[in-house]
Amino acid sequence: MEILSLPGQAAKGKVWLVGAGPGDVELLTLKAWRILKTADAVLYDALVSQDILALIPKDAEKIAVGKRAGKHSAAQDEINQLLVTKAYTRKNVVRLKGGDPFIFGRGGEELQTLVEAGVEFEVVPGITAASGTSAYAGIPLTHRDHAQGVTFITGHCQLESRPMDWQGYANPNNTLVVYMGILNAGIIRQGLVDAGRSPDTPVAIVSKATTKEQRRFIGRLGELEQLAADPELQMPALMIIGEVVALSDTLHWFNPEAVESSHASDEQTQSVSVSPRR
Numbered sequence: 236m237e238i239l240s241l242p243g244q245a246a247k248g249k250v251w252l253v254g255a256g257p258g259d260v261e262l263l264t265l266k267a268w269r270i271l272k273t274a275d276a277v278l279y280d281a282l283v284s285q286d287i288l289a290l291i292p293k294d295a296e297k298i299a300v301g302k303r304a305g306k307h308s309a310a311q312d313e314i315n316q317l318l319v320t321k322a323y324t325r326k327n328v329v330r331l332k333g334g335d336p337f338i339f340g341r342g343g344e345e346l347q348t349l350v351e352a353g354v355e356f357e358v359v360p361g362i363t364a365a366s367g368t369s370a371y372a373g374i375p376l377t378h379r380d381h382a383q384g385v386t387f388i389t390g391h392c393q394l395e396s397r398p399m400d401w402q403g404y405a406n407p408n409n410t411l412v413v414y415m416g417i418l419n420a421g422i423i424r425q426g427l428v429d430a431g432r433s434p435d436t437p438v439a440i441v442s443k444a445t446t447k448e449q450r451r452f453i454g455r456l457g458e459l460e461q462l463a464a465d466p467e468l469q470m471p472a473l474m475i476i477g478e479v480v481a482l483s484d485t486l487h488w489f490n491p492e493a494v495e496s497s498h499a500s501d502e503q504t505q506s507v508s509v510s511p512r513r
């Protein structure tokens with residue numbers, strides 16, 4: 236889709252691509268908080284928690300740009316256009332994303348659009364779901380005795396066009412973190428086991444990590460589908476696969492029931508519905 240900008244005119248505003256972290260409002264960086272407080276318009280994803288949305292100034296325009304499953308490209312085009320349009324009419328435009336904007340966040344794609352349209356921008360990193368989950372579930376992603384490295388992959392596998400490197404991911408000395416993998420749990424289990432990873436490898440699925448609704452589902456790689464199908468598992472959820480998961484028994488400290496939370500009102504939220512491109 237061609238991005239429409241106003242020829243001969245400079246964009247008035249600047250876009251801040253900001254990571255909101257995994258959920259707990261206190262995991263927002265001071266910089267993200269400072270920028271949010273000056274926002275004139277905020278375009279946010281479905282993953283950003285209500286507690287964080289409550290920090291947006293009352294008079295700022297709040298735009299939910301949640302994407303519908305399976306309609307990513309059409310939605311993304313519209314979000315890109317909206318960012319450029321807002322930069323022409325508003326001073327401080329915040330594009331607020333869950334976790335870190337450069338980790339499975341399409342932050343790079345959105346910035347490329349801004350570059351094309353000549354819009355000024357800055358990026359504020361956030362705590363990615365892997366780090367938040369690791370900390371709040373008591374699972375260190377690396378450990379001298381158990382994992383010499385960690386790999387983040389998307390389980391939203393574009394399986395045919397870009398085959399997954401199961402051989403690479405099956406390394407037993409490595410921790411594997413799978414974003415967006417719940418619906419493909421069977422494919423992930425099979426890919427890893429066929430490539431030689433033991434079905435006894437400890438796995439954790441952690442849902443709504445860092446929030447008062449966090450739940451951990453812990454088991455073995457061989458039963459990944461059963462864990463992913465637990466009726467109590469809510470989205471978003473992340474998988475951690477590797478020996479380090481066993482440490483969670485002793486390192487687990489977070490008690491979600493002890494978390495207090497104030498929920499923001501949704502009154503000022505404007506929703507943009509994005510339609511698929513045919």
Ligand code: SAH
Nearest residue numbers: 334335340363364414415443444471472473
């Ligand atoms: N940019 C984000 C990731 C976006 S992809 C980041 O850096 O965290 C969306 C995926 O992130 C979800 O499908 C889920 O796998 C994971 N995720 C995000 N927030 C999460 C949370 N609070 N708990 C568990 N998983 C989460």
